[in-house]
Amino acid sequence: MPAKRKTAVVEDKRFLDHRGPAGHPERPERISAVGAALDARGAALGRFAPRAATPDEILRVHSREHLEQVAEASQRAPALLDADTYVSARSLEVALLAAGGTTELALRVARGELDSGLAAVRPPGHHAESDRAMGFCLFNNVAIAARALQEQESVDRIMILDWDVHHGNGTQHFFESDPSVLYASTHQFPFYPGTGAVGEIGVGRGEGSTFNVPLPAGCGDHEYVGVLERLVAPAAQSFRPEMILISCGFDAHRDDPLAAMNVTREGFRDMAAIVRALAEDLCGGRIVFVLEGGYAVSGLRDGANAVLDVMLGEDPPKLPKSEPVLSDTVLDAVVEQVASTHSL
Numbered sequence: 001m002p003a004k005r006k007t008a009v010v011e012d013k014r015f016l017d018h019r020g021p022a023g024h025p026e027r028p029e030r031i032s033a034v035g036a037a038l039d040a041r042g043a044a045l046g047r048f049a050p051r052a053a054t055p056d057e058i059l060r061v062h063s064r065e066h067l068e069q070v071a072e073a074s075q076r077a078p079a080l081l082d083a084d085t086y087v088s089a090r091s092l093e094v095a096l097l098a099a100g101g102t103t104e105l106a107l108r109v110a111r112g113e114l115d116s117g118l119a120a121v122r123p124p125g126h127h128a129e130s131d132r133a134m135g136f137c138l139f140n141n142v143a144i145a146a147r148a149l150q151e152q153e154s155v156d157r158i159m160i161l162d163w164d165v166h167h168g169n170g171t172q173h174f175f176e177s178d179p180s181v182l183y184a185s186t187h188q189f190p191f192y193p194g195t196g197a198v199g200e201i202g203v204g205r206g207e208g209s210t211f212n213v214p215l216p217a218g219c220g221d222h223e224y225v226g227v228l229e230r231l232v233a234p235a236a237q238s239f240r241p242e243m244i245l246i247s248c249g250f251d252a253h254r255d256d257p258l259a260a261m262n263v264t265r266e267g268f269r270d271m272a273a274i275v276r277a278l279a280e281d282l283c284g285g286r287i288v289f290v291l292e293g294g295y296a297v298s299g300l301r302d303g304a305n306a307v308l309d310v311m312l313g314e315d316p317p318k319l320p321k322s323e324p325v326l327s328d329t330v331l332d333a334v335v336e337q338v339a340s341t342h343s344l
Protein backbone atom coordinates (compact mmCIF):
# COMPACT_ATOMS: atom_id res chain seq x y z
CA MET A 1 0.00 0.00 0.00
CA PRO A 2 1.28 3.51 -0.72
CA ALA A 3 2.27 5.56 2.30
CA LYS A 4 -0.48 7.81 3.53
CA ARG A 5 0.07 11.44 2.55
CA LYS A 6 -0.72 13.89 5.31
CA THR A 7 -0.44 17.05 3.22
CA ALA A 8 -1.64 17.30 -0.36
CA VAL A 9 -2.25 19.74 -3.14
CA VAL A 10 -4.94 19.73 -5.77
CA GLU A 11 -3.49 20.81 -9.08
CA ASP A 12 -4.11 20.18 -12.76
CA LYS A 13 -2.86 21.33 -16.14
CA ARG A 14 -6.48 21.99 -17.09
CA PHE A 15 -6.35 25.12 -14.91
CA LEU A 16 -4.34 26.63 -17.78
CA ASP A 17 -7.39 26.36 -20.06
CA HIS A 18 -9.29 29.38 -18.71
CA ARG A 19 -7.94 32.07 -21.00
CA GLY A 20 -8.72 35.77 -21.09
CA PRO A 21 -7.94 38.75 -23.26
CA ALA A 22 -4.26 39.59 -23.85
CA GLY A 23 -2.78 41.46 -20.90
CA HIS A 24 -5.44 40.38 -18.41
CA PRO A 25 -3.84 39.92 -14.96
CA GLU A 26 -5.77 36.70 -14.16
CA ARG A 27 -3.77 34.64 -16.62
CA PRO A 28 -2.65 31.01 -16.91
CA GLU A 29 0.94 31.90 -15.97
CA ARG A 30 -0.31 32.43 -12.42
CA ILE A 31 -0.96 28.74 -11.92
CA SER A 32 2.31 27.82 -13.65
CA ALA A 33 4.16 29.88 -11.02
CA VAL A 34 2.45 27.96 -8.23
CA GLY A 35 3.07 24.69 -10.09
CA ALA A 36 6.82 25.39 -10.22
CA ALA A 37 6.84 25.79 -6.42
CA LEU A 38 4.94 22.50 -6.06
CA ASP A 39 7.25 20.63 -8.41
CA ALA A 40 10.29 21.62 -6.34
CA ARG A 41 8.86 19.72 -3.35
CA GLY A 42 9.03 16.30 -4.93
CA ALA A 43 7.58 13.34 -3.09
CA ALA A 44 7.11 15.14 0.23
CA LEU A 45 3.83 16.47 -1.06
CA GLY A 46 0.78 14.40 -1.94
CA ARG A 47 -1.07 15.40 -5.08
CA PHE A 48 -4.36 14.65 -6.67
CA ALA A 49 -6.31 15.86 -9.67
CA PRO A 50 -9.56 17.74 -9.13
CA ARG A 51 -13.02 16.47 -9.92
CA ALA A 52 -15.78 18.71 -11.21
CA ALA A 53 -18.12 20.16 -8.60
CA THR A 54 -21.57 18.61 -8.82
CA PRO A 55 -24.62 20.76 -9.60
CA ASP A 56 -25.81 20.14 -6.02
CA GLU A 57 -22.54 21.50 -4.62
CA ILE A 58 -22.72 24.62 -6.80
CA LEU A 59 -26.42 25.21 -6.12
CA ARG A 60 -25.98 25.25 -2.32
CA VAL A 61 -24.26 28.60 -2.87
CA HIS A 62 -25.20 29.95 -6.31
CA SER A 63 -28.52 30.41 -8.08
CA ARG A 64 -29.42 28.09 -10.95
CA GLU A 65 -29.54 31.19 -13.17
CA HIS A 66 -25.91 31.95 -12.35
CA LEU A 67 -24.76 28.42 -13.19
CA GLU A 68 -26.69 28.60 -16.47
CA GLN A 69 -25.24 32.02 -17.23
CA VAL A 70 -21.64 30.74 -16.89
CA ALA A 71 -22.49 27.72 -19.07
CA GLU A 72 -24.16 29.88 -21.70
CA ALA A 73 -21.27 32.38 -21.72
CA SER A 74 -18.78 29.53 -22.26
CA GLN A 75 -20.78 28.43 -25.30
CA ARG A 76 -20.64 31.87 -26.89
CA ALA A 77 -17.10 32.63 -25.66
CA PRO A 78 -15.11 34.79 -25.62
CA ALA A 79 -17.50 36.69 -23.35
CA LEU A 80 -17.43 39.09 -20.42
CA LEU A 81 -19.67 38.67 -17.35
CA ASP A 82 -18.64 41.99 -15.84
CA ALA A 83 -16.12 44.63 -16.87
CA ASP A 84 -13.14 42.45 -15.90
CA THR A 85 -14.49 38.89 -15.59
CA TYR A 86 -13.98 36.92 -18.78
CA VAL A 87 -15.23 33.54 -19.93
CA SER A 88 -13.44 31.41 -22.52
CA ALA A 89 -14.64 28.25 -24.25
CA ARG A 90 -13.46 25.91 -21.48
CA SER A 91 -14.10 28.24 -18.53
CA LEU A 92 -17.19 26.38 -17.30
CA GLU A 93 -15.22 23.12 -17.14
CA VAL A 94 -12.23 24.79 -15.45
CA ALA A 95 -14.35 26.69 -12.92
CA LEU A 96 -16.21 23.48 -11.99
CA LEU A 97 -12.82 21.80 -11.45
CA ALA A 98 -11.69 24.70 -9.23
CA ALA A 99 -14.82 24.44 -7.07
CA GLY A 100 -14.84 20.63 -7.07
CA GLY A 101 -11.11 20.31 -6.40
CA THR A 102 -11.33 22.70 -3.46
CA THR A 103 -14.37 20.85 -2.12
CA GLU A 104 -12.83 17.39 -2.49
CA LEU A 105 -9.65 18.51 -0.72
CA ALA A 106 -11.65 19.98 2.16
CA LEU A 107 -13.75 16.81 2.45
CA ARG A 108 -10.63 14.61 2.56
CA VAL A 109 -9.17 16.74 5.34
CA ALA A 110 -12.47 16.59 7.22
CA ARG A 111 -12.50 12.80 6.95
CA GLY A 112 -8.95 12.59 8.32
CA GLU A 113 -7.47 11.24 5.08
CA LEU A 114 -5.23 14.32 5.04
CA ASP A 115 -4.15 16.77 7.71
CA SER A 116 -3.88 19.83 5.52
CA GLY A 117 -3.88 20.89 1.92
CA LEU A 118 -3.50 23.57 -0.70
CA ALA A 119 -5.97 23.96 -3.55
CA ALA A 120 -3.88 25.39 -6.40
CA VAL A 121 -6.87 26.39 -8.49
CA ARG A 122 -8.12 29.13 -10.78
CA PRO A 123 -10.24 31.06 -11.50
CA PRO A 124 -10.40 32.53 -7.99
CA GLY A 125 -13.70 32.66 -6.14
CA HIS A 126 -14.17 35.09 -3.27
CA HIS A 127 -15.78 37.94 -5.23
CA ALA A 128 -18.40 35.67 -6.85
CA GLU A 129 -21.87 36.39 -5.50
CA SER A 130 -24.85 34.06 -5.33
CA ASP A 131 -26.26 35.30 -8.61
CA ARG A 132 -23.31 36.75 -10.50
CA ALA A 133 -19.67 36.51 -11.45
CA MET A 134 -17.45 39.36 -10.33
CA GLY A 135 -13.82 40.41 -10.05
CA PHE A 136 -12.29 37.54 -12.11
CA CYS A 137 -14.36 35.00 -10.06
CA LEU A 138 -16.98 32.65 -11.55
CA PHE A 139 -17.90 30.30 -8.66
CA ASN A 140 -17.08 30.92 -5.00
CA ASN A 141 -14.77 27.97 -4.40
CA VAL A 142 -14.24 28.44 -0.66
CA ALA A 143 -17.94 29.00 0.07
CA ILE A 144 -18.90 25.90 -1.92
CA ALA A 145 -16.34 23.87 0.04
CA ALA A 146 -17.59 25.24 3.39
CA ARG A 147 -21.20 24.31 2.62
CA ALA A 148 -20.11 20.83 1.48
CA LEU A 149 -18.27 20.33 4.77
CA GLN A 150 -21.40 21.20 6.70
CA GLU A 151 -23.80 19.16 4.55
CA GLN A 152 -21.66 16.11 3.77
CA GLU A 153 -19.27 15.77 6.72
CA SER A 154 -21.17 17.40 9.60
CA VAL A 155 -18.41 19.93 10.18
CA ASP A 156 -20.62 22.49 11.84
CA ARG A 157 -18.39 25.43 12.73
CA ILE A 158 -16.04 26.73 10.06
CA MET A 159 -13.68 29.69 10.05
CA ILE A 160 -12.77 31.27 6.73
CA LEU A 161 -9.79 33.61 6.96
CA ASP A 162 -9.45 35.65 3.77
CA TRP A 163 -6.01 37.25 3.58
CA ASP A 164 -6.28 38.10 -0.12
CA VAL A 165 -5.54 41.82 -0.46
CA HIS A 166 -9.11 42.41 -1.67
CA HIS A 167 -12.20 42.02 0.49
CA GLY A 168 -14.16 38.85 -0.26
CA ASN A 169 -17.55 40.45 -0.78
CA GLY A 170 -19.11 37.26 -2.13
CA THR A 171 -17.99 35.09 0.75
CA GLN A 172 -19.08 37.68 3.30
CA HIS A 173 -22.53 37.92 1.74
CA PHE A 174 -23.06 34.13 1.69
CA PHE A 175 -22.38 33.79 5.40
CA GLU A 176 -23.25 37.15 6.94
CA SER A 177 -26.52 35.85 8.43
CA ASP A 178 -25.04 32.54 9.50
CA PRO A 179 -23.44 32.18 12.96
CA SER A 180 -21.91 28.81 12.03
CA VAL A 181 -19.31 30.37 9.72
CA LEU A 182 -16.83 33.00 10.93
CA TYR A 183 -15.72 35.07 7.95
CA ALA A 184 -12.59 37.09 8.81
CA SER A 185 -10.83 39.26 6.25
CA THR A 186 -7.72 41.42 6.12
CA HIS A 187 -7.69 43.71 3.08
CA GLN A 188 -6.43 46.97 1.65
CA PHE A 189 -9.09 49.61 2.25
CA PRO A 190 -10.48 51.68 0.67
CA PHE A 191 -9.94 49.53 -2.40
CA TYR A 192 -11.77 47.19 -4.79
CA PRO A 193 -14.53 45.98 -4.25
CA GLY A 194 -15.42 48.69 -1.71
CA THR A 195 -16.91 46.44 0.98
CA GLY A 196 -15.20 45.29 4.20
CA ALA A 197 -15.50 48.22 6.62
CA VAL A 198 -14.97 47.46 10.32
CA GLY A 199 -18.66 48.04 10.99
CA GLU A 200 -19.74 45.20 8.67
CA ILE A 201 -20.06 42.59 11.42
CA GLY A 202 -22.82 40.33 10.10
CA VAL A 203 -26.61 40.44 9.99
CA GLY A 204 -29.28 39.15 12.39
CA ARG A 205 -28.26 35.83 13.93
CA GLY A 206 -24.93 36.19 12.15
CA GLU A 207 -24.05 39.41 13.95
CA GLY A 208 -20.46 39.15 15.17
CA SER A 209 -19.46 36.35 12.82
CA THR A 210 -18.24 38.71 10.10
CA PHE A 211 -14.87 40.13 11.13
CA ASN A 212 -13.31 42.78 8.92
CA VAL A 213 -9.82 44.25 9.32
CA PRO A 214 -9.40 47.02 6.73
CA LEU A 215 -5.78 48.16 6.37
CA PRO A 216 -4.24 51.23 4.74
CA ALA A 217 -2.10 50.79 1.63
CA GLY A 218 1.57 50.01 2.24
CA CYS A 219 1.26 47.45 5.05
CA GLY A 220 3.83 44.66 5.13
CA ASP A 221 4.98 41.72 7.22
CA HIS A 222 4.94 43.55 10.55
CA GLU A 223 1.38 44.80 10.14
CA TYR A 224 -0.09 41.55 8.79
CA VAL A 225 1.55 39.45 11.49
CA GLY A 226 0.45 41.95 14.13
CA VAL A 227 -3.14 41.80 12.93
CA LEU A 228 -3.17 38.00 12.79
CA GLU A 229 -1.70 37.67 16.28
CA ARG A 230 -3.69 40.44 17.94
CA LEU A 231 -7.07 40.17 16.19
CA VAL A 232 -7.51 37.03 14.09
CA ALA A 233 -6.10 34.63 16.69
CA PRO A 234 -8.35 35.83 19.54
CA ALA A 235 -11.36 35.85 17.19
CA ALA A 236 -10.61 32.24 16.24
CA GLN A 237 -10.10 31.20 19.87
CA SER A 238 -13.41 32.74 20.79
CA PHE A 239 -15.27 31.14 17.84
CA ARG A 240 -13.69 27.67 18.22
CA PRO A 241 -13.91 26.39 14.62
CA GLU A 242 -13.89 22.69 13.78
CA MET A 243 -11.99 23.45 10.60
CA ILE A 244 -10.16 26.46 9.10
CA LEU A 245 -10.21 27.45 5.43
CA ILE A 246 -7.82 30.14 4.20
CA SER A 247 -8.82 32.25 1.20
CA CYS A 248 -5.21 32.44 0.31
CA GLY A 249 -4.50 35.23 -2.12
CA PHE A 250 -0.92 36.35 -2.59
CA ASP A 251 -1.73 39.82 -3.92
CA ALA A 252 -0.61 41.49 -0.67
CA HIS A 253 2.92 40.58 -1.87
CA ARG A 254 5.26 43.53 -2.38
CA ASP A 255 5.62 42.78 -6.13
CA ASP A 256 1.90 42.58 -6.90
CA PRO A 257 0.90 44.90 -9.77
CA LEU A 258 -2.73 45.40 -8.68
CA ALA A 259 -2.37 46.28 -4.98
CA ALA A 260 -0.08 48.36 -2.79
CA MET A 261 0.91 46.12 0.13
CA ASN A 262 4.39 44.97 1.02
CA VAL A 263 4.31 41.37 2.30
CA THR A 264 7.38 39.16 1.62
CA ARG A 265 7.81 35.40 1.47
CA GLU A 266 8.92 35.56 5.09
CA GLY A 267 5.75 37.43 6.01
CA PHE A 268 3.52 34.86 4.32
CA ARG A 269 5.47 32.14 6.14
CA ASP A 270 4.81 33.80 9.49
CA MET A 271 1.14 34.21 8.59
CA ALA A 272 0.83 30.57 7.56
CA ALA A 273 2.58 29.49 10.77
CA ILE A 274 0.13 31.49 12.87
CA VAL A 275 -2.94 29.94 11.24
CA ARG A 276 -1.43 26.47 11.33
CA ALA A 277 -0.80 26.86 15.06
CA LEU A 278 -4.41 27.99 15.49
CA ALA A 279 -5.60 24.92 13.61
CA GLU A 280 -3.43 22.66 15.77
CA ASP A 281 -4.75 24.32 18.89
CA LEU A 282 -8.43 24.50 17.95
CA CYS A 283 -9.33 21.87 15.37
CA GLY A 284 -6.89 18.98 15.24
CA GLY A 285 -4.72 20.72 12.66
CA ARG A 286 -7.42 20.60 9.98
CA ILE A 287 -6.66 23.46 7.61
CA VAL A 288 -7.06 24.00 3.88
CA PHE A 289 -5.46 26.83 1.91
CA VAL A 290 -7.40 27.86 -1.20
CA LEU A 291 -5.68 30.02 -3.82
CA GLU A 292 -7.49 33.27 -4.56
CA GLY A 293 -5.68 36.23 -6.18
CA GLY A 294 -2.02 37.11 -6.68
CA TYR A 295 -0.88 38.64 -9.95
CA ALA A 296 2.93 38.73 -9.78
CA VAL A 297 4.69 35.51 -10.73
CA SER A 298 7.26 36.22 -8.00
CA GLY A 299 4.51 36.84 -5.45
CA LEU A 300 2.70 33.60 -6.30
CA ARG A 301 5.96 31.66 -6.11
CA ASP A 302 6.93 33.24 -2.78
CA GLY A 303 3.47 32.78 -1.30
CA ALA A 304 3.11 29.17 -2.40
CA ASN A 305 6.58 28.35 -1.09
CA ALA A 306 5.78 29.99 2.24
CA VAL A 307 2.60 27.96 2.69
CA LEU A 308 4.32 24.74 1.61
CA ASP A 309 7.21 25.33 4.04
CA VAL A 310 4.75 25.58 6.89
CA MET A 311 2.50 22.70 5.84
CA LEU A 312 5.48 20.39 5.35
CA GLY A 313 7.18 21.51 8.56
CA GLU A 314 10.30 22.73 6.78
CA ASP A 315 12.49 25.43 8.22
CA PRO A 316 14.52 27.04 5.43
CA PRO A 317 16.98 29.88 6.08
CA LYS A 318 15.34 33.14 7.06
CA LEU A 319 14.97 35.84 4.41
CA PRO A 320 14.77 39.62 4.83
CA LYS A 321 11.40 40.96 5.98
CA SER A 322 9.76 44.20 4.96
CA GLU A 323 10.27 47.16 7.28
CA PRO A 324 7.35 48.22 9.48
CA VAL A 325 5.17 50.76 7.69
CA LEU A 326 2.60 51.86 10.23
CA SER A 327 3.77 53.45 13.45
CA ASP A 328 2.89 51.43 16.52
CA THR A 329 0.32 54.09 17.36
CA VAL A 330 -1.48 53.67 14.02
CA LEU A 331 -1.38 49.86 14.21
CA ASP A 332 -2.62 50.02 17.80
CA ALA A 333 -5.52 52.21 16.64
CA VAL A 334 -6.52 49.72 13.92
CA VAL A 335 -6.37 46.87 16.41
CA GLU A 336 -8.30 48.81 19.04
CA GLN A 337 -11.06 49.79 16.60
CA VAL A 338 -11.65 46.21 15.45
CA ALA A 339 -11.27 44.73 18.95
CA SER A 340 -13.76 47.14 20.47
CA THR A 341 -16.25 46.55 17.63
CA HIS A 342 -16.15 42.83 18.40
CA SER A 343 -15.72 43.08 22.19
CA LEU A 344 -12.49 41.08 22.07
Ligand SMILES: [Zn+2]
Nearest residue numbers: 164165166293
Ligand atom coordinates in the same frame (compact mmCIF):
# COMPACT_ATOMS: atom_id res chain seq x y z
ZN1 LIG B 1 -7.30 39.76 -4.62
